[in-house]
Amino acid sequence: MLPLTIVCCLLVGAVAPVSGLAAVPAAPAPTPTPVAAIDAGPLRAQTEDASGSFGQDNLTVTRGNEVTISVSHSGPANLTIGGSEYGFDVTVQLGGSGSTEVVLDTRATTAADPNEFIEGGSPTMHSDPLEEAIEPEDYLLRLEVDGVEQDLATLTVEPRGETTAASYRAPASFTPEEYTGGGEDGDADVGTLTSQMSAGETVARGDYAVVRFEESGLETALNASDLTGSAAANGLKVNFTQTDPGPNHAAREYVATAGANVSVLPNFENDRIYVLWNTSGVPIEDRSGRNRYRAALTLTDESGLVASETTLATTAFALEAPSVSLSPEGDATHYPWENDTFTVTGRTNRAPNTTLEVRLRSDDPNAFLQLRDATVGGDGRFAADFDLGSVSRGTNATLWVREYFLQTAQDVYLVAPDPSVRIDDQTANGTSLTVASAEIPSGGFVRLEDVDGESVGRSDYLEPGRHENLAAELSTPLFESQRLRAELVRADANGSYRANAEAYADDGVVVNDTAVIDFPPAPTETPAATQTATATATPTPTETPYPVVTRTPLAPAGATQSSLPLSPGVAVAAVLALGALLARRGRGGESS
Known part of the structure; x- marks a missing residue:
């Protein structure tokens, strides 16, 4: 029974001492630990205070480009991109606390070392390296802080879009190196280029052939100094290749490298790449078909984007040989009355916005050289104006476009015309005569003179230039056929006429011409009508083409004024009567 008793005692514990056994002192009951004290331990407190989040819910990137993942975390954190089920599993350890930016280069994801395609944090790749860049898909982003998941987001990798190319041309004066790296994030400053270039496939040798590529997913692949398609070029290749080199000839090829006269101006802000090919060193062949080139943008397997x-x-x-033509707007002879401005125009196949220098030069005794810049328009035309106001007349000059002398040189005649006047024999038409022609360099008048050199009429003011069949009005009536002289005289500075105006002269001889002018006969007086008892109507005076000047003879000095003049017969009778009267008075005296 004793064993059973012992077992029972053990089952009931120390409630009662077992009979017959030595008494064993009871162990003190342990003090229970409050539950609240366990929950307030340091590890649990830290987990409750931890936090973390993504700067945005979801992200999108084009395959081949970079994407930035912004993370906020209260302490050390882990960022997971993808996972084993995606075939791309990378974790990035983020130390400390605060905000971190992790940059993922989707093109370089073929690298075995994740540090080559991830910046920010310490990356570890848990999946095998990719043979090609990460494929388009929605990838999970997971953020853990202190081992506790704090936030989730989605990274969408989109497929690359279509790449297109367009042909342009730009003037040779453009300097690409001045604009490289002038924009944001390494972009070039392409504003000047886009304002100067113009669409077109035909390029004059010496100008730039410009290709504008609308790109997609090539931001990280571009090495502006090397586009050969090699590993150094990240598998990106741009080349200009002759399409028809002819039999037994290798095609000429110009690959975009720093030493091949090819410049690259990226503009990723607008998803564009501008490639400029300086054609000044490209030979021009006689057959136009062999001057055609194909520009291409190619990806090689080094890019990681294609197999x-x-x-x-x-x-x-x-490509074409440059051509320039030039001609005066009117003709090569310029007269002084045609304006002081001498305008020339031209055409060229040089790129629009090209600046050409037009020259006008004379080495005559009054030598001069004038230079004018002319800008080529979109239609290939250009123009320049020369000021001939200070240039001596009677000068021959040479006109040409600099660098294109053989194509454009021509003679220009700056004429100092001899003044001339011509008047033909004629019958006067009333008070007006017709002057057949006059050529007057500086403006003035045609003056009419009689054989005594007296002025008898003139024309209105004549502008500089040639005039034909102009009218000259008589200033005094003429009635007899006579020879008149027409001469050219100068005008005052304000264009008015002076009686003593200087005449134009040629080699010291007054410029003039003479002609016989027939005039209608002078009007005759009509005899006074005999008075009759019956009143008759006063006859109407006969009209004459000239005003008639009537003058009253002056009376002898000391004579008695009379209202009626005496005829010779009356005067003789008066004298005889006076003599008889005096004789009678004498006889009367004697008889007295």
Whole structure:
């Protein structure tokens, strides 16, 4: 029974001492630990205070470009991109606390070392390296802080879009190196280029052939100094290749490198790349078909975006020898009355916005050289104005476009015309005569003179230039056929006429011409009508083409004024009567 008793005692514990056994002192009951004290331990407190989040819910990136993942975390954190189920599993350890930016280069994800395609934090790749860049898909983003998941987001990798190419041309004066790196994030400043370039496939040798590529997913692949398609070029290739080199000839090829006269101006803000090919060193062949080139943008397997070489976009160019033509707007003879401005125009196949220098030069005794810049318009035309106001007349000059002398040189005649006047024999038409022609360099009048050199009429003011069949009005009536002289005289500074105006002269001889002018006969007086008892109507005077000047003879000095003049018969009778009267008075005296 004793064993059973012992077992029972053990089952009931120390409630009662077992009979027959030595008494064992009871162990003190442990003090229970309050539950609240356990929950307030340091590890649990830290977990409750931890936090973390993404700067945005979801992200989108084009395959081949970079994407920035912004993370806020209260302490050390882990960022997971993808996972084993995506075939792309990378974690990025983020130390400390605060905000961190993790940059993922989707093009470089073929690298075995994740540090080559992730910046920010310490990355670890848990999946095998990719053979090609990460494929388009929605990838999970997971953020853990202190081992506790704090936030989730989605990274969407979109497929690359279509790449296109377009042909342009730009003037040779453009300097690409001045605009490289002038924009944000390494972009070039392309504002000046886009304002100067113009669409077109035909390029004059010496100008730039410009290709504008609309790109997608090539931001991280571009090495502006090397576009050969090699590993150094990140598998990106741009080249200009002759399309028809002819039999037994290798095609000429110009690959975009720093030493091939090819410049690259990226503009990723607008998803564009501008490639400029300086054609000044490209030979021009006689057959136009052999001056055609194909520009292409190609990806090689070094890019990580394609498995084999793939051409993304192409465009074409046709090279031509530069041509320039030039001609005066009127003709090569310029008269002083045609204006002081001498305008010349031209055409060229040089790129619009090209500046050409037009020259006008004379080495005559009064030598001069004038230079004018002319800008080529969109239609290939240009113009320049020369000021001939201070240039001596009677000068021959040479006109040409600098660098294109053989194509454009021509003679220009700055004429100092001899003044001339011509008047033909004629019958006067009333008070007006017709002057057949007059050529007057500086403006003035045609003056009419009689054989005594007295002025008898003139024309109205004549502008500089040639005039034909002009009218000259008589200033005094003429009635007899006579020879008159027409001469050219100068006007005052204000264009008015002076009686003593200086005449134009040629080699010291007054410029003039003479002609016989027939005038209608002078009007005759009509005899006074005999008075009759019956009143008759007063006859109407006969009209004459000239005003008639009537003058009253002056009376002898000391004579008695009379209202009626005496006829000779009356005067003789008066004298005889006076003599008889005196004789009678004498006889009367004697008889007295």
